[in-house]
Amino acid sequence: MRSLIRGSGFTLRPHAKAHKSSGLTAWQLQASTAAGEPTTNFCAQTVGEVAALLKGGCSNVLLTNSLPDFAATRLGELAASHPTATVSALVDCPEHVAALEKGAQAAGVRLGAFVEIECGQKRCGCPAASDTAVRLAKAIVASEVLEWGGLHVYHGAIQHVRSAEERQKEVEAGPAAAARSTVARLEAEGIATPCVTGGGTGTLLQDLAAGTHNECQPGSYLFMDADYAGNEDSAEKGFVQSLYVHTTVVSADVAAGRRVVDAGAKSCDFVCGPPKPTSLTDPALAETLRGVTFKSGGDEHGVLHDVPEGVLPIGSTIALVPSHCDPTVNLHDYLVGVRDGQVETLWEIDARGPG
């Protein structure tokens, strides 16, 4: 990821929503520092993830979400307990500004605030170049407890557009256009935008090409998944699959070509489709498994169809490539770090859960 971004003028702000782990955060800090290109800025999607990032040693955390009052209070408390760190969140309406100010004041800290711009996903954010965006930016600049961070312009859905050409068009029409027009409007109002942040693993090359942002927020590149591997320019970026769910064959109907494994919807997220079965230790089995279909067998089982006779007896294990890494990691308590077939570390998924 560092080599792809190097020289682009972009800053890497990795997202923690994919891993939710303070231990993996500490590893990212160490690895980037050891490489001579320290990553200092991270982002989170929940207050729990902010806590994990601060515990992992981050000095600059952006919560890429807007917060109700009670969550802004928790954010202020977290910032107060890590006084050397910069902690920021998003706003898209005056209520968010008030909540962040209240949270900052109650904890006796300053909090950063970015204005979120809606750019096509029709989720959160105020309209690009709108009066609301201007009013919010002015309110942040005028606030005694908030720090004006800039704009957050992100479109999650277009990360998964298969064609790179089509994805480039979507980036231009969505986040790039929204960023460009809003920066210009703010400039006309006398407000400089210190940072435009957004983007993910899927649109990375397209965001770099558009050049409207100066910070990118990829997270999934650490793990990859079957969905991202389906993007046309995935191989070009050079990220490899590192996340697997290991599972054991617990039942077999050999005559019917069926094997049942002990991993279902409580082990692998199925919203983006079933995981892909493979083997990390047996290349011939991995090849065989390319012809095998995995179907959900419910919450605790997966069913492999079209399995040839003579492979996968009861008790044998295979690896599953999740279709979507984020919600799959969220089902588990630990990431097991394996190098050359040996367990090297355990990372607790300590920010697991919705909050």
Add this chain to the structure above:
Amino acid sequence: MRSLIRGSGFTLRPHAKAHKSSGLTAWQLQASTAAGEPTTNFCAQTVGEVAALLKGGCSNVLLTNSLPDFAATRLGELAASHPTATVSALVDCPEHVAALEKGAQAAGVRLGAFVEIECGQKRCGCPAASDTAVRLAKAIVASEVLEWGGLHVYHGAIQHVRSAEERQKEVEAGPAAAARSTVARLEAEGIATPCVTGGGTGTLLQDLAAGTHNECQPGSYLFMDADYAGNEDSAEKGFVQSLYVHTTVVSADVAAGRRVVDAGAKSCDFVCGPPKPTSLTDPALAETLRGVTFKSGGDEHGVLHDVPEGVLPIGSTIALVPSHCDPTVNLHDYLVGVRDGQVETLWEIDARGPG
């Protein structure tokens, strides 16, 4: 549930896969004892759930799954640490019998073993009335460390057949027929079947009508969900929705009729469809929400469409009825017990996770 089963000759063996909580287990024990009809038998789907049930005070736990070696070893260890409890699991092949025997021997305990019969779902289980079923039953009867429990005959998919008449037919053609023929075959081989266990919340009335089992395994009735509420005879059984995910409005585009709440796919399982929004405190709002569509906004957001102006400002809260209770509970760490609007207890979901 007790009143539905009373007098039927069935024993209630509630399933813990829906709640995964030792605290809720203890409450079930207390509530049933206080009612003068103590529930003593429970079932689990994972070894972690067995541990939670034993911690909650159960004296008879059936793991309704067959196990690889390492899990059978853990089951034996759990049984050894709860010497007055009966702990059982399923087998559908000789490898499972060997694994359970090994687990029992290593821990110096006896384990119960039930033969699982395939009855239409094409997942685990050996064929009904088959030579394999006979061989497995004989192996269990002959074992010095296993206790012959009987048959486990369960079809998960037919729990959700909407029409009660159709569901009755599926029960007859599937689990009832499989139980009947296997019990007869075993009897012909000189083996009495002490128990036939299976069934769930969906097929409860149909299982009682079929009369081939003498134990039922419902779990979801404690919580209910939007999926089970869609079964034709759901109201007849009298179970009420008790499980809700509370969520807060974090963004609004009032002109577009849109509200964004802070609950997405990491808060509610979406495999059976989106949750249904409602209000537990405001009947007029609950009525309004019947006309509102909830769509996933990704892992951390939900989007309400067609929301009238003047309702659901930023910061207001609503309740979501999950489409499927089991995997939704599995996303959270605590169940919050509320009575008459007051928090009365917290139950940790201590067996949360795939293992």
